[in-house]
Amino acid sequence: MQDLETLNRLFAKEAKVCFVEGQTGMPIIEVSTKKASATIALYGGQILSYKSNGMEHDLFYLSDKAIYQQGKAIRGGVPVCWPWFGEDPSNLGRQAHGFARNLLWNVLDCQLHDDIAEITLGLESTATSKQWWPSEFRLRKKIVIGDQLDISLTTENRGEIPFSISKALHTYFLVGEISQTTVVGLDGVDYLDKTLDFSKHTQVGDITPFAETDRVYLESPAHVQIIDQSLSRKIDIEQSGADNIVVWNPWTRASLLNDMNADDYGHFICVETANALANSVIIASGASHQMQVKYNVSSTASSP
Numbered sequence: 157m158q159d160l161e162t163l164n165r166l167f168a169k170e171a172k173v174c175f176v177e178g179q180t181g182m183p184i185i186e187v188s189t190k191k192a193s194a195t196i197a198l199y200g201g202q203i204l205s206y207k208s209n210g211m212e213h214d215l216f217y218l219s220d221k222a223i224y225q226q227g228k229a230i231r232g233g234v235p236v237c238w239p240w241f242g243e244d245p246s247n248l249g250r251q252a253h254g255f256a257r258n259l260l261w262n263v264l265d266c267q268l269h270d271d272i273a274e275i276t277l278g279l280e281s282t283a284t285s286k287q288w289w290p291s292e293f294r295l296r297k298k299i300v301i302g303d304q305l306d307i308s309l310t311t312e313n314r315g316e317i318p319f320s321i322s323k324a325l326h327t328y329f330l331v332g333e334i335s336q337t338t339v340v341g342l343d344g345v346d347y348l349d350k351t352l353d354f355s356k357h358t359q360v361g362d363i364t365p366f367a368e369t370d371r372v373y374l375e376s377p378a379h380v381q382i383i384d385q386s387l388s389r390k391i392d393i394e395q396s397g398a399d400n401i402v403v404w405n406p407w408t409r410a411s412l413l414n415d416m417n418a419d420d421y422g423h424f425i426c427v428e429t430a431n432a433l434a435n436s437v438i439i440a441s442g443a444s445h446q447m448q449v450k451y452n453v454s455s456t457a458s459s460p
């Protein structure tokens with residue numbers, strides 16, 4: 157593991173990007189520039205918070221009851237589900253959403269230009285990862301923190317044989333009130349509804365969750381929006397290299413989760429950039445696959 161002193165010596169940039177001890181001693185990257193502030197846990201390579209200059213509220217929900225402990229995923233921010241999304245596809249009893257969110261990532265690079273921070277984190281196959289998944293891989297996550305937030309996740313097959321992965325950037329967007337939140341851009345798109353045994357349906361109109369929502373949208377568009385009337389803001393989500401958008405809100409089942417307050421379901425929505433289920437990706441030996449997403453927040457108060 158890279159210790160804080162080494163991380164700061166190798167990668168810190170002025171007082172704008174530095175490495176500090178977070179909850180339960182976990183290393184955290186703190187970014188604070190003229191354009192934005194953000195925190196990223198090396199555990200899970202997980203962005204925990206992001207605020208561009210002038211934003212009153214964080215872009216992400218992070219649970220007060222999140223558990224910062226080896227083997228547990230941190231509830232909130234942008235967890236990385238990889239090399240599978242959802243339940244163990246082989247039914248071997250392995251952890252849901254893969255292991256990338258439960259391992260410590262390495263810092264590979266850190267740049268700062270014009271108050272835009274570019275941080276690259278990496279995860280590679282090790283004896284630990286091979287307990288769960290035999291493949292030789294290299295995973296790279298580049299996070300560009302400026303007026304908008306840009307995340308790309310690149311999977312490289314370093315082994316001799318092809319492998320198949322599913323994956324998601326499982327983003328928890330903070331919203332003021334779920335009842336005043338709408339996801340726009342999926343009208344007419346087919347989805348599989350996990351709450352109804354993965355049966356197929358077609359979206360009619362925009363989405364305003366009013367009950368447990370757990371859907372994998374198929375052939376998803378490259379651009380969707382979250383309109384949050386209670387915080388008077390709009391979040392533009394632009395994705396590439398991903399076939400699916402997953403929309404999740406546990407609703408009152410939040411009370412069954414030990415790392416979330418029972419009423420927190422009213423204050424976030426997960427809109428996830430994914431390659432899931434039948435849209436898993438096969439990566440040949442030596443090849444790589446990238447998925448990317450950009451988040452841009454603007455005030456609806458100033459919109460025409």
Ligand SMILES: O=P(O)(O)OC[C@H]1O[C@H](O)[C@H](O)[C@@H](O)[C@@H]1O
Nearest residue numbers: 229252253350370371402404426
């Ligand atoms: O509790 P987690 O393992 O983090 O999963 C949280 C949720 O993630 C995704 O959005 C899935 O579609 C849901 O079915 C799942 O409940």
